Amino acid sequence: MELINKLNGAFWSEQIWLPPNTTWAEIAPGSRPDVVHANYKDLIWPIPLAAVVMLVRYTLERFWISPIGKSLGIRSSRPKKAANVPILETAYAKSTRLDNKWLAPLAKQTDMSERQIERWWRLRRAQDKPSTLVKFCENTWRCLYYLYSFIFGVIVLWDKPWFWDVKSCWYGYPHQSISNDIWWYYMISMSFYWSLTGTQFFDVKRKDFWQMFIHHMVTLLLMSLSWVCNLHRVGSLVLVVHDCADIFLEAAKLTKYANYQKLCDAIFAIFTVVWIVTRLGFYPRIIYSSSVEAPRILPMFPAYYIFNSLLLMLLVLHVIWTYMILKIVVDSLQKGLMSGDIRSSDSEDLTDSSENARLANGSARKSKASNNSAGAGGAAGAGGEVIQRKPN
Numbered sequence: 001m002e003l004i005n006k007l008n009g010a011f012w013s014e015q016i017w018l019p020p021n022t023t024w025a026e027i028a029p030g031s032r033p034d035v036v037h038a039n040y041k042d043l044i045w046p047i048p049l050a051a052v053v054m055l056v057r058y059t060l061e062r063f064w065i066s067p068i069g070k071s072l073g074i075r076s077s078r079p080k081k082a083a084n085v086p087i088l089e090t091a092y093a094k095s096t097r098l099d100n101k102w103l104a105p106l107a108k109q110t111d112m113s114e115r116q117i118e119r120w121w122r123l124r125r126a127q128d129k130p131s132t133l134v135k136f137c138e139n140t141w142r143c144l145y146y147l148y149s150f151i152f153g154v155i156v157l158w159d160k161p162w163f164w165d166v167k168s169c170w171y172g173y174p175h176q177s178i179s180n181d182i183w184w185y186y187m188i189s190m191s192f193y194w195s196l197t198g199t200q201f202f203d204v205k206r207k208d209f210w211q212m213f214i215h216h217m218v219t220l221l222l223m224s225l226s227w228v229c230n231l232h233r234v235g236s237l238v239l240v241v242h243d244c245a246d247i248f249l250e251a252a253k254l255t256k257y258a259n260y261q262k263l264c265d266a267i268f269a270i271f272t273v274v275w276i277v278t279r280l281g282f283y284p285r286i287i288y289s290s291s292v293e294a295p296r297i298l299p300m301f302p303a304y305y306i307f308n309s310l311l312l313m314l315l316v317l318h319v320i321w322t323y324m325i326l327k328i329v330v331d332s333l334q335k336g337l338m339s340g341d342i343r344s345s346d347s348e349d350l351t352d353s354s355e356n357a358r359l360a361n362g363s364a365r366k367s368k369a370s371n372n373s374a375g376a377g378g379a380a381g382a383g384g385e386v387i388q389r390k391p392n
Contacts, residue, residue, distance in 0.1 A: 017229055017303040019174060027174050027230055036177040040228045042187070049191035054199065060144070061137040069136045072258045076133035082124040085110060088117065092124055136257040138203055143250035145192060146243050152188075153240035156181040162233045166289040169233040170297040178232055186227060189239050193219050215317055222310050229303055234290060238311070241282050245275040265332070272325055279318040287311050 014023050025031060029039045070076060082088075087109050091102060098121045103114040110117070162168035197216045200209070219242075226235035248271035255264040290308050298304075 016301070019301050020299050022174060032175065034177075035175045036179075037175070038178050038227050038230050038232060042183070043190075043224055043227060045187050046190035046194050049187060050194035050198065053188075053191050053195040057141050057195070057199075061141055065137045065140045066133060069133045069140075069258070074133045074136050074258055076131050080123070081127055082120050085112075085120065088120055088124070092121070096125055132257050136254055139250045139254040139257065143247060143254060146246040146250060149189060149192070150240065150243040150247060153185060153236070153243060156185045157236060157240060160233075160236075162237065166234075166237065166286060167293050167297065169231075169237070169289065170294045173298055174230045176230055176233060178230075182232055182236060185236060185239070186223065186232065190220060190223050193223075211317060211320070215314070218310055218313055222307070222314075225303070225307055225310070229307070231307060234286065237286055238283070238314075241278050241286065244278050245271060248274055268328075268332075272329055275325060276322065280322060283315065283318065287315060 012024075018024070018027070027037045029037050031037065066076075088106065091106060098118065103117060106112070106117050107114050112120070157163040160168075193216050197213070197220070200213060200216070222238065223235055226232055248267055252264050252268040252271055255267060287308070290311060294304070
């Protein structure tokens, strides 16, 4: 126990987390009658609140969002299950992507043709995917939350001086009061990210799964750090900047699932502009203030560098996502529509698309060969039809 206390004292050293000549007692709640300091014990509240957030989500999705999706004709059915073949299930558990080298050995072990194994594999992968209605419900929930959070954040920050002048984040630090609206803004935001961290393992799997997981954990770490060190002003700015673009991202995805393609394209165009303006415009302005302006106003301390490094880590993620978004825009301009949001698709969508293309090409070749053998009359009757499956 003594060793634990020593480690705890060394970790929370005032020389690390606080400006020079400042002690934890000086920023403890009630230490000054004119300042309401943050209480680190309040960080426990977002965890039970996360359960409330998940309950609200479940209620909305089941009794409101899902019925709306069904009324829009969104498909709720799942593909039929693949036959239970233990040998294939074992191979599938090792990798969801079928390696051509496996075909011959698996065909011998199962007495199935290679074609049958390929068909079973596609059906098995489709079985693991959530229905369009499930994805619609998830994205609608997120869109509603980000809309609420952004509006609430703007209302909370509208009369705050640091909302209009970022340098005000540093004046008077660390003796800056926490108002009730900032307290609720922080607690609700942290509870949402805690709920995302938990439900991410059960929601629709995306190709940027680990990027998003790191994003959620870095966000929670940033918020907790800013709360403990009384850096809630800059923390609230980071929150409101992040919520804005996500509204349009989720709205574009849900309209795509509802088959409103033109509306989806329009919203996605708005999202791209808002994303670039907020994530690569306003957000770097906050980092500029924390990196250049803050050292001119405050004496520096180790926690400041930790905090700023995490902000820079988020900026790196923003740059990566911007590259992915611009890839979608270029692809959309080439194809004439938004073919799919990289962040909205599950991890197998692009692979399925390429497989479908190969199937379509193969069908075209077979159709052509059949028509040639049947003669010109048979070709006219068949019409050269090629069926292409639309990827989920």
